[in-house]
Amino acid sequence: MSEKTTIYDIAKELNITAATVSRALNNNPKISQSTRKLVLETANRMNYKQNRLALALRSGRSNNVGVIVPRINTNFFASVIRGIEEGLHPEGYQVIICQTHEEENREIENINTLLNAQVDGILMSISNLSEENNHYIERVIQKKIPLIFFDRKKEINNVSSVTIDDYQASYQTTQHLIAQGCDKIAYFSGDRSLEIYEERYRGYEQALLDNNIAINPDYIINIKSNVQEGQEAAEKLLTLATPPNAIFSTSDFAALGAIQKLKEHGIKIPEDFCVFGFGNEPFTKFMELSISTVDQSPLEMGKVAAQVFLDKINNRDKKKSESQVVLMPKLLIRQSSTRIA
Amino acid sequence: MSEKTTIYDIAKELNITAATVSRALNNNPKISQSTRKLVLETANRMNYKQNRLALALRSGRSNNVGVIVPRINTNFFASVIRGIEEGLHPEGYQVIICQTHEEENREIENINTLLNAQVDGILMSISNLSEENNHYIERVIQKKIPLIFFDRKKEINNVSSVTIDDYQASYQTTQHLIAQGCDKIAYFSGDRSLEIYEERYRGYEQALLDNNIAINPDYIINIKSNVQEGQEAAEKLLTLATPPNAIFSTSDFAALGAIQKLKEHGIKIPEDFCVFGFGNEPFTKFMELSISTVDQSPLEMGKVAAQVFLDKINNRDKKKSESQVVLMPKLLIRQSSTRIA
DNA sequence: CAAAAGAATGCAATCGATTACACAAATCTA
DNA sequence: TAGATTTGTGTAATCGATTGCATTCTTTTG
Structure with missing residues (x-):
């Protein structure tokens, strides 16, 4: 039954084109009020849900960011992740988490997996990536995927970071x-x-x-x-x-x-x-x-990292949008x- | 330069078709050894990375699962998530996390977002979803997306659960x-x-x-x-x-x-x-x-939940693949x- | 009233990978 | 050597949504 509704299903139902449906759903001003209303109603009735994969493929933006940490279940990292999630959620991004257990090969593997998954950015707390494997990082930069280190960083050109002093x-x-x-x-x-x-x-x-x-x-x-x-x-x-x-x-x-x-x-x-x-x-x-x-202040660190990512995304064109935020520790x-x- | 390499780029380079490249990369036995070798070498040289979004769109499987929890940064939930990640990672799945802060509307919103994102499954610790909003859950089931409750569950047909006694x-x-x-x-x-x-x-x-x-x-x-x-x-x-x-x-x-x-x-x-x-x-x-x-035993709970998900995925065809795992608490x-x- | 402008929609390509089917070339069989 | 197999590739459709460029139908204008 309502296995999956696409814009084509809606189009067929109304004897119009998928293009029109798409435009109606996206509030394109070229669509007449009557058609828009009809489409919205039908979409609702047929329980339509936009397929974000298709959108992602077309637009080149997945609206996913990857977070790489040594492990999730420590107070510090869990709190940073919470901060990141809360900073990114309002902007429509979802957070994919990866653990490295401080192993270099897992770190590399996770970077690759996230790149394959076409994430829009990577936030990571680096652990043991040796110099000779820096090219995995370089690759991220080359692909123009915003990369942000938090807590544990490495001095690399074009990589932003959020750390404490x-x-x-x-x-x-x-x-x-x-x-x-x-x-x-x-x-x-x-x-x-x-x-x-x-x-x-x-x-x-x-x-x-x-x-x-x-x-x-x-x-x-x-x-x-x-x-x-x-x-x-x-x-x-x-x-x-x-x-x-x-x-x-x-x-x-x-x-x-x-x-x-x-x-x-x-x-x-x-x-x-x-x-x-x-x-x-x-x-x-x-x-x-x-x-x-x-x-x-891990929660703040996560939120700031999220903000740095958003700034980078929004200033893609600008020459240099690299920022090194240093938070003050509290004794x-x-x-x-x-x-x- | 190496902004993004697709199978078409490789195909052009070698004067063959993308289809052949795809087959070579997937070890399809119909491809000759020589071509396969050439493709693999070229793919490597051009730094090709499979675009998982495209694959996901075509295959209908995103290889992502969503995890919904009230909040991430408590020992219990962070540990469950760790368990889930470790259970799913070897199978090639990635984990998307969502927080609800125990708010019903966030719970609904997260379910919808995950469905839009075409996740292959949802693991959640339900909090305050009232009876009248059960249809959001039903929708997941209708779409045949495996749904697994952990720790906090609700008695719903066709939903598996992992809890303690x-x-x-x-x-x-x-x-x-x-x-x-x-x-x-x-x-x-x-x-x-x-x-x-x-x-x-x-x-x-x-x-x-x-x-x-x-x-x-x-x-x-x-x-x-x-x-x-x-x-x-x-x-x-x-x-x-x-x-x-x-x-x-x-x-x-x-x-x-x-x-x-x-x-x-x-x-x-x-x-x-x-x-x-x-x-x-x-x-x-x-x-x-x-x-x-x-x-x-949150770590185990997470691992078991991951396993239950994998079982469901692999037994999609079977009539009933519902399981209620109850772990024994330890005093x-x-x-x-x-x-x- | 003809021509220009405007409004609403359709057509078709695109994102990147997979795959059923078709087809050509090479090899085998009798 | 004709015909049957086998082997290796190419063609084109598909997944679902978006969008530049027509195209059609109104409406306006001089």
Whole structure:
């Protein structure tokens, strides 16, 4: 029965052409009022729905954008995606999501799939695409598909980005810990081949330098973002001849793990030891000992990324419509690092 | 330059027809080895990428599925979506996400948009679609687009669903609380016009009945899933002449709020008062006083939903390919409700 | 009233890929 | 070697919507 109605079905029903139907539905002024009314009524009666695939093929615009993230189910990425969806929905775009699990080949595969699907833009948080595979990115640019990096970016010509100022976040956090009287600050780093982690490290380093505190390589530990690695790293720190009296973890989960270990060892937080996380995961606020952390305003990041995309689409012709938006991080100073109020 | 290569470009380059190119690319056995090789090489050299829109239009299959959820950035939904993506990705499907914010008109709008976009299936967690608007659902079924409800469902013919056994979850939780010695168990309910909340209520009720405990209407409070409403509800309970000695909250967030209030009042958990949540939000595990909760295995739910969709697609012809999968909830009994180990 | 202008609609190509059918050339069979 | 097969390609329609360019029918104008 009403399996699928096309403009041809409507045309046949009314003994007119599909062209006329199309024009009537699109409010083309060349169509007479009477015909338009008839078409609209019939379309409604026959339950017509425009086939967006056909439209997309003809117009070259799919009204889809692709979003590539390492994984969906973390508070940060889920919130960014929400922001993107809410920024793009009113403009009639739909969001296709892809996960990479931080694997380079998945990253490449996803880019290709999205290009095949003729998306109108790609928003991605890049993870491990090596230099030698930059041409996959170049291809996107060549096809004039707007490409926007968020959070994790790469310096590439013609690619816009929306990030937070990781250097500042890290610098200010370290300053804060020093101001709280901590002079031996350990640092949990993520993979420093990623710009965000390199920036954060720089901020940490510079703050120490500016306060005449020597960098202690023993205090710098590479971790993955999970509770267990935080526990292990803390354990290792406590075995040092001179253990630190603060930890700045670039992961909230690792910060939590560290706190658990410290407590096990009977260390009082924040009196004996301060801990600062990164990411504002919901749990940091809920803990009995609330965890200080850096808020990256993911929702806003998503909305801004959506806006940057829309600007690019609307200014396709303009020579250079590249923009690098840097959002300001917010330090949420909570109990785990508050000695002096 | 390499703006866009089509099979026609390849055909022209080789002085053959687009048909031949298409066949060569699709490994059609009728094509000679030499031609096939030539086409593949040329396609590669010219950086050809199949236009999936064209393919979709011709074949009637877009290889996209739509996922409709109230919002993306909650642990539960984000995890389900992850599961769906991971179940569908290997089969070449892409996932389009839509948010409803629990608004009926958004729900309708999203269904329509997805139908226009010619998705091959719709997976949704329904919220507030009233009976009178069931025809929007019917339309999906009429178009023979597989429709799968997950978590929140509605009894509709021909619609598959993947849910957890909310009744059992609730019944067992209540039994557990009673076994811990709680005889005055308050209940935080969600909107009972949703099947899941109605089921959970039934489980609570039945467990009390089975243990000869009278239902006290004062103990039953409707809340939204957030910390503040949990605090307020707990506050209200404590002003009762006979306050309860346990709370079963169908929201982890409200459970947390309640715990905070109880502590403020100097009530000891679990000694004086047990609390049980629902949803296994990450923070419930991380708290110093870990919160007992029900795990809904969202990742698995997503994967199963994906599988159900794939089965439906592959058995289109079969009369009835409707399936109602019910996953078993897992009670995570943690500190907030453990008096007796 | 003839010619020009205007209004409303039809015709046909297009977007890119697939595929039933037709056809030519090469190979085989008796 | 005529006729039957097989093999490899080409032709053209199709999916559904849009749109430049006719074309037809009115209406206006001088």
